[in-house]
Amino acid sequence: MSDADWISFEQALDLVLGAVSPLGTERVPLPDALGRALDRRVEALAPHPPWDNSAMDGFAVRADDVRGARADRPVILPISDDIPAGAFPRGPLDPGSAARVMTGAPVPEGATGVVRVEHTDGGPDEDVRIFDDADAERHIRLLGEDVKTGDTLLEPGEELGAAAVALLATAGRGEVEVGRRPRVGVLSNGDELVDLDEFEEVLAGRRIMNSNGHALAAQLAASGADPVRLGIARDDPVDLRRRLERADDCDAIVSAAGVSVGEHDYVKRVLDELGFERSFWRVRMRPGSATVFGTLGGRPFWGVPGNPASALVAFETLVRPAIRKMAGFARPCRRSVTCVAGQDFRGPRAVVSFLRVLVASTESGDLVARLTGPQGSGNLGSMLADGLLALPAGTDTVREGARVRVIPLREWASPTA
Structure with missing residues (x-):
């Protein structure tokens, strides 16, 4: 690995977003538009309310x-x-x-x-x-108090929630042009993995569960994509190549594990043989340092680490924004929220540290962030988090009581701190 591969998180995100574009549109019935990205401006054809x-x-x-x-x-x-x-x-x-x-x-x-x-x-x-x-x-x-004829109801790239669907209904839109959902192949790597049909191997202590495959597919679906299961590639270049070739009709591929430099990690070699054009191989972030990105046959390809927390954090920070852009959303990145540090936070100065936190409200109205627990990259339970608190590179400590920014992953769960 060269120093040139050890790029900053900000550089990596810019490269990822710069490499993808919206995939085009399709026309769907209004009930199927929920959660999709609107393709074109919608104007009111009639006032609302239509009378006093x-x-x-x-x-x-x-x-x-x-x-x-x-x-x-x-x-x-x-x-x-x-x-x-x-x-x-x-x-x-x-x-x-x-x-x-x-x-x-x-x-x-x-x-x-x-x-x-x-x-x-x-x-x-x-x-x-x-x-x-x-x-x-x-x-x-009053007539037209809410919407006047010709008013812009929705802008292109808007995510269509319940209120947006209601506005489209008031505009008489039985069908809607929305961004096409990316088809994204999901591949897991490793002889040690089994899926649910072989869970007895896990109980016997001989194999581990392919949790990353299920997690990444779920993250893709929640991001506006259609996941395509490519299964588990064994530590065999032939099997890996065969599974990658199954993704010919996909718009992108996300592959978990096998991207390090171990003797049996064949992903890099097989990718090179298939003409992979690499943008970066490592990122100054933790967890998720061993994240790969580039294009394979003109399609975006991400290789995320095999450790569960690393895989999920790498997806949230470096895959999800690109998937959202491909799906046509105007705001691909989540908006961060200001919180109060409920404890001291620490991380290595050389990288961006994404700490998994729970967020609670105090009686004064502040949002307080605290760690979910141990933050090891193998701790899948740490991802049962309300958000990711980013300690920027160059910062190794944030003291309790300081203002911090948290990227939400779900609704704030606890009503009080």
């Missing part, structure tokens, strides 16, 4: 007709109209009257507010008694 409507169940009134209403001196108004949701007023609101109206129903022209039913006697007869004038000019949602 009531935000409450109650009675539409003119303000001048209810001024001064209170419990001991109610205002009594005749009910001139009854407008359930799905119906429309018979006409403008007659002065000196009230119209019964349900939430979402159009309010009659001339109404200035909707008195909530709790401030009335419910209008059991032809009249309604109003006991409070606080709603005289409230609870009417």
Whole structure:
């Protein structure tokens, strides 16, 4: 290994993101667009709401007709109209009257507010008694208050969550152009590995479980890709080559283990034989130092370390952003959050250290980060984390109470510290 391979994490991420591009688009039904990246701007074809409507169940009134209403001196108004949701007023609101109206129903022209039913006697007869004038000019949602015709609803690259899907529905989009999900081959390496169908070998102490294959496939699916299982390549160049050739229809490949310089680590040799164009072979990060990246047959190829925590951290930091870019997302990297160090944190100065942390909220509203436990690269349990706390290169200690940045991996789990 040369010093040129020992590149900074920032250089590595730039190389990875610079090597990939969005894969193009496909048209999918709106229900299938959830979690996908929108391809093109969406504009409103109609206003929302489409009419002045009531935000409450109650009675539409003119303000001048209810001024001064209170419990001991109610205002009594005749009910001139009854407008359930799905119906429309018979006409403008007659002065000196009230119209019964349900939430979402159009309010009659001339109404200035909707008195909530709790401030009335419910209008059991032809009249309604109003006991409070606080709603005289409230609870009417105006036409186009939320969205006007021609407004931009969503920008390209937006991740389509539930609210975005709802906006697309309001725009009448039964089908949506979204980024194509990358097909990514997932390969594990090593004679010592077995999968779930041979778990008895694990129980007997003869083999270890291929947890990386399952973890990487899960990470790919969560990142917006379709994982393609390539199985376990044995420590045999022929088997390794055969499995790599199975990925001919994939857009990228992620391979776990076999990328170091051990006598039986054949990945580098086989990659070279297949025309691998290397961008880097090692990164100044911990865990995940022995991460490989380049192109194989024009497709991105990552080789992540075999130690479980190393593999998962390398994926989160150097694979996931590229997969998201390939899938068309405008923001491929997670946004970090400011937290308070709940303990001293330490790491080697020469590298970026990604510490696995749990985050909890204090009564004062601060987010406090603490280690999940032992941080060894083989500790898979350390990845049951709320986030990754990055100690930058050149920093070996962060003291308790300092402000730190944490990359979220999931919802903050604990309500209190």
